[in-house]
Amino acid sequence: MRAVQAYDNVMKEYRSVPFVPDVKADLTDYVLEKGIDGIFYYMAKEEAAIRTNPTKRTTDLLKRVFGAL
Numbered sequence: 001m002r003a004v005q006a007y008d009n010v011m012k013e014y015r016s017v018p019f020v021p022d023v024k025a026d027l028t029d030y031v032l033e034k035g036i037d038g039i040f041y042y043m044a045k046e047e048a049a050i051r052t053n054p055t056k057r058t059t060d061l062l063k064r065v066f067g068a069l
Contacts, residue, residue, distance in 0.1 A: 004028065 007027045014020060050056045050066055057063050 004027055011023070011025070014023065050062060054066075057066050
C-alpha cells in the first residue's frame with residue numbers, strides 16, 4: 001500500500017506544477033492489467049505444451065478438450 005500512497009503523492013505534486021501536461025496514469029489499473037497479462041501469458045504457454053505433448057493431457061477434461069491419447 002505504501003507504493004500506491006507514494007505514487008499518489010508524486011502525482012499530486014506533479015499536477016500542482018503549472019503548465020505540465022495532464023497524465024492519465026492509475027497505478028492500480030496498470031498493476032492489475034499487467035498481472036492479468038502475466039496470467040494469460042502463462043496460460044498460453046501451458047496450453048501450447050498440452051497441445052504439443054499428449055502426456056500432459058492427464059485429466060478427463062484435458063483429454064476431452066485436446067483429444068484422447
